[in-house]
Amino acid sequence: MKNITKTIRKTALACLAGSFFLISIDGMAQRRAHGGGNGVRGAAKTRPAVQSRPAVSRPTTTRPGSNGSGTRTVRPNTSNQNINNINNNTRNSGNRNTNISGNTINRNRNNVNINVNNSIHVQNNRNTIVRPGPRPYVRPPYVYGGYRYRAYHPYYFHPYTPFYYGPVWHPWGFFVATLAVTAIVVSVESTQYHYDQGVWYTSTNGGYTAVPAPVGGTVNNIPSGAETVNTGTVNNYYYGGTYYEKDGSSYKVVAPTAGTIVDNLPEGGEEVTIGDVKYVKFGETYYQPIQVDGKNKYEVVQVEKDS
Structure with a gap:
């Protein structure tokens, strides 16, 4: 019995020792397989490569640089909050480059002649022929080029500066395509005129042209x-180069009277030099620069042929 027990113990110890030996050998083999130690390196066991995700192409936009030059790339933000902020900023900021390429239009009143057709020769000069002065001249005339230029006041030069009568007033030769609803038709000696706010027009191809006011037009x-001026016999009403006389309840266009003094001259006059004197000429009417009580004014000159 004792022999059987010993035999069983020896067999168990042998099995245990064998198992330990096999475990040791397996561990060494694994270390060598992984390249550990100084033994022969075995084929390394590799893990399969992780497949990379395909790159997502995100659209890009360009915006002007902060100084208005160049561009910078902006990627869209997928955050809802940021998207809302971008939308709000877009609505509120507007386009700051609106005025970069736009043309600036100068609407200065000095450009009133932009539509004046200088090729139009106004034929009606009836109101530019001066009526003689009401009293004798005490000053000798200025004689030059076969003509005598008479005035009651001494010549006092000051530059011709056209007076601005407002946006609805136009000088002779000014062309408009249409007239305001306030325009009226006035017939003078079988000729039809259009009158609107101090300006007289005749019909021309495609529109209307400003002309001298016809004498007799009412x-x-x-x-x-309108400025009240004294002709020496009766008051006239002067506006934009035109003279009116009261005729009952109406106003009739009359020719200027020599010696009449006005404060201002409208646009459309021509500064002409005659000898040593500079006059301002409208049609056949000459105005001499003068000074009255320290103020610059103009006097209607009577022009006579020197006999």
Whole structure:
């Protein structure tokens, strides 16, 4: 019995020792397989490569640089909050480059002649022929080029500076395609004119051209800015180079009277030099620069042929 027990113990110890030996050998083999130690390196066991995700192509936009030059790339933000902020900023900021390439239009009143057709020769000069002065001249005339130029006041040069009568007033030769609804038709000696706020027009191809007011033309109203001037016999009402006389309840266009003094001259006059004197000429009417009580004014000159 004792022999059987010993035999069983020896067999168990042998099995245990064999198992330990096999475990040791297996561990060494694994270390060598992984390249550990100084033994022969075995084929390394590799893991399969992780497949990379395909790159997502995100659209890009360009915006002007902060100084207005160049561009910078902006990627869209997928955050809802940021997208809302971008939308709000877009609505509120507007386009800052609106004025970069736009053309600036100068609407200065000095450009009133932009539509004047200088090729149009106004034929009606009836109101530019001066009526003689009401009293004798005490000053000798200025004689030059076969003509005598008479005035009651001494010559006092000051530059011709056209007076601005407002946006609805136009000088002779000014062309408009249409007239305002306030325009009226006035017939003078079988000729039809259109009158509107101190300006007289005749019909031309495609529109209307401003002309000298026809002598005898009668209207019920004249502009409120008309200046009262004394001709020496009767008061006239002067506006934009045109003279009116009261005729009952109406106003009739009359020719200027020599010696009449006006404060201002409108646009459309021509500064002409005659000898040593500079006059301002409208049609056949000459105005001499003078000074009255320290103020610059103009006097209608009587021009006579020297006999």
